[in-house]
Amino acid sequence: MNTLVLIPGRKSLRYAGFTAGQETCKGAVHGFHWQGPQVALEEVKAIVAATGLLDDSTRIVVHGLFGGEEFPRPVRLDESSLARLTKVARHSPLPVVRLIELAQALLHVFPRSLAWLAFETSFFVDLPVRECRYALATELSDKLALRRWGYHGLLHEAASRHAGRNRRKQGLTKAPRLLSICLDAQPEIAAVQGMRPITVTSGATPLEGLPGESNCGEIDPTVALALANEVGLGPEGANALLTGESGLSGLVGRRVRLDEVLLGPRREIGHARDVLLYRMLLASGAAVAALGGVDAVIFSGRYASCAPVVADAILPRLEQAGVLPSHPGQWEIFA
Known part of the structure; x- marks a missing residue:
């Protein structure tokens, strides 16, 4: 199985391709926020297509940082998961907005590929209360969604x-x-x-x-x-x-x-x-x-x-x- 991993950052869109678990290509598209996610994805598509990575069975995994509370496990990218993703924006608006824009563009650039969202914070959803809670008023913590997470x-x-x-x-x-x-x-x-x-x-x-x-x-x-x-x-x-x-x-x-x-x-x-x-x-x-x-x-x-x-x-x-x-x-x- 072929897999393409996309990792959006503040200044670049990193990508890596794998075939049967072995890395076949990797790189980064810089400045993808000002040129737009669709242009960046088209560039990635052309690069990985040249390696023979893209076919009807290629799986795409989009990396997200915040989102574990809403998505404790990887989820298929579709209109439903996009709607749920907007709920996460209250925790970290800017990174999530960028992720939403990238996900929307991906559905247009790779319409035949099965895409998934995977979040770094998902693994830490079940941290013990004694670990994830701050010593703040419960009402305030709940209102602002304040708690500890892990980001790897x-x-x-x-x-x-x-x-x-x-x-x-x-x-x-x-x-x-x-x-x-x-x-x-x-x-x-x-x-x-x-x-x-x-x-x-x-x-x-x-x-x-x-x-x-x-x-x-x-x-x-x-x-x-x-x-x-x-x-x-x-x-x-x-x-x-x-x-x-x-x-x-x-x-x-x-x-x-x-x-x-x-x-x-x-x-x-x-x-x-x-x-x-x-x-x-x-x-x-x-x-x-x-x-x-x-x-x-x-x-x-x-x-x-x-x-x-x-x-x-x-x-x-x-x-x-x-x-x-x-x-x-x-x-x-x-x-």
Whole structure:
């Protein structure tokens, strides 16, 4: 079966084609928001058609960030699901509006293909109340739909399923306690019991949690208020600074990728690697505590190849605390 995955972003439309699970093409169309989603999709269609990927059986999967509460599982893209998607806009209006526009154009550009919507937040719909709730008035939280989510749910879910399958091959049938570490532009750590997430480092938006390539991660809310009011940036300026000009890039003083920070010379990255690994250590310890121990550690994400660096920094500390089984193969990479 042929599959085309579409990932809309703020500035580009990324795509990847797969045949029988093997990647056959990938790339990005830049500036697709100003030129319109239909033009961008026509360009993607021409590119993937040249590879022989498109036929009557090609399945298209459209990646969405927000939408898990309305769509706890992948759903077929049609007029009904489009109507339901508009309900999600109250959680994150701009990203969802862009997704709706892309989905509408897709039905016209690929009328013969079966298309599906899949959301990163779906995996975290059933987070325990103690984890997903903020210490705010219930009425306010419900009115504004304030709760914690995870934003790499598709990777955490696939990695957890992979780890569980491997353990069953070893004759271990009990639902494993997994420490799932996603190494991406916005890294994320989740504690997973079997296939149910117990904790996650992200929050109501991807800003909360671990520091990423350009976002600050967890921060005292008064800092954002000070940036907006005392520094004079205003709400939009403060948001732009914390989400686009902070994090690892802010610490280094230039744009950097996660793999540069984890693998680069210390003289070039300063304290950025120490800050990231320390925050990951704290998050991992909290995740293991919530699980009551851990049976396996699994890495995924764009920079999963950097897993040895993270494992060397974190796992020995967990072993010393007696919460990580000390044996060969205690961690693995899901790619």
